[in-house]
Amino acid sequence: MKKYIADCIRMVGDETGIKQTVRLSGGEINDVYYCLTGVRPYLVKLNSRVSGSFFDAERDGLNELRTAGKVNVPAVYGIYENGGDVRGLVLEWISGEKSAGIMEKLGRAVAKLHQVKETHFGYQRDTYIGEMLQTNGWYQDWRQYFSENRLVPQINGAIAKQLLPKSRRSGLEYIIENLERWVPGDVSPALLHGDLWAGNWLTNAEGEPCFIDPSVFYGHHEMELAYTELFGGFSERFYGAYKEVQPLAKEYCERKPLYQLFYLLVHLNVFGEKYGTMIDEVIAGYVPKK
Incomplete structure (x- = not known):
C-alpha cells in the first residue's frame, strides 16, 4: 500500500516526501492511514472493493455539509484513481482532545445543521451507507422517500x-403499507449527516466537533x-443542547x-441475524397482535 499512499500524496501536489505513515485501527470499510509529509499531516483512505463513485459521494457529502456553514468537516484534498482497482481519498487530518462541554457543542451543531432546509426530500446524487x-433523487413527499429510498431497498x-x-x-x-399512521407528511426537508453514530464525529484542534x-x-x-439514540454514545447534555435549538414534537x-428500523435493517444486512431480535421488537410495537 505504500506505493498507493505515495501516489495519493503526489496527486494532491505535495512533493515534500513522506516522513511517517501509520495504519489506523477502526477502518472496517477502507484501509486508513495517517501520513505526515514536510507540509502537513493527512488522512489517506484506500479501497480496492468499492465502485468509482464511492469516494466521490463522500467528497460531495462533506462539501454539502461544509457549504451549509453550520458544522465542521475535514478538508478534501483529492480523490486518487490509478486506472485499476485501487481508489483513494485524501483528507485533512483531524486531531483534538474531547473536553468539557464538547457534548453541548455537538448537540447545538447537529441542531443547527437540521435547520438547513431544502424544498424537496432526498439528494442530488446517490450515496452510500457503509x-x-x-x-x-428528489421527492415532494417524505413518506414516499422514506419508504422507497430507505426502508424498501433494505427490506x-x-x-x-x-x-x-x-x-x-x-x-x-x-409497516410499509401503513406509514401514514406514524410518519408525518407535513415536515420540512432538513439537511442530515445521514450516518451519525458515535464514531462519525471527532474533535478538531480548536475543540469543536468535526x-x-x-x-x-x-x-x-x-x-x-x-x-443517535439507537446504539448510544451521546449524553444527556447532547440532547439537552439539541432541544434548546431544535425542540422536538411530542x-x-x-x-x-x-x-x-431503517438503521437496524442496514445492520441486519451487513452483520446478520444478531440484529434480528431488535427488528422484531420494533415490529411488535407497530403491528397489531393477532
Whole structure:
C-alpha cells in the first residue's frame, strides 16, 4: 500500500516526501492511514472493493455539509484513481482532545445543521451507507422517500439474503403499507449527516466537533436524532443542547423506533441475524397482535 499512499500524496501536489505513515485501527470499510509529509499531516483512505463513485459521494457529502456553514468537516484534498482497482481519498487530518462541554457543542451543531432546509426530500446524487449504495433523487413527499429510498431497498436486500422469516417480512410489509399512521407528511426537508453514530464525529484542534463519513440527504430531522439514540454514545447534555435549538414534537417518541428500523435493517444486512431480535421488537410495537 505504500506505493498507493505515495501516489495519493503526489496527486494532491505535495512533493515534500513522506516522513511517517501509520495504519489506523477502526477502518472496517477502507484501509486508513495517517501520513505526515514536510507540509502537513493527512488522512489517506484506500479501497480496492468499492465502485468509482464511492469516494466521490463522500467528497460531495462533506462539501454539502461544509457549504451549509453550520458544522465542521475535514478538508478534501483529492480523490486518487490509478486506472485499476485501487481508489483513494485524501483528507485533512483531524486531531483534538474531547473536553468539557464538547457534548453541548455537538448537540447545538447537529441542531443547527437540521435547520438547513431544502424544498424537496432526498439528494442530488446517490450515496452510500457503509459500502451499500443508497438511491436518492428528489421527492415532494417524505413518506414516499422514506419508504422507497430507505426502508424498501433494505427490506429487499434482507429478503435476498434470506434474513426475513415469514413473520418478520409480513410485519415489515404492514409497516410499509401503513406509514401514514406514524410518519408525518407535513415536515420540512432538513439537511442530515445521514450516518451519525458515535464514531462519525471527532474533535478538531480548536475543540469543536468535526463530522466525518457522511451519507447526506434532506429528510425529517427526527430520523437522525433517533439513530443517535439507537446504539448510544451521546449524553444527556447532547440532547439537552439539541432541544434548546431544535425542540422536538411530542410525537417523536412514538415514531422514534420506526426511524431506527431503517438503521437496524442496514445492520441486519451487513452483520446478520444478531440484529434480528431488535427488528422484531420494533415490529411488535407497530403491528397489531393477532
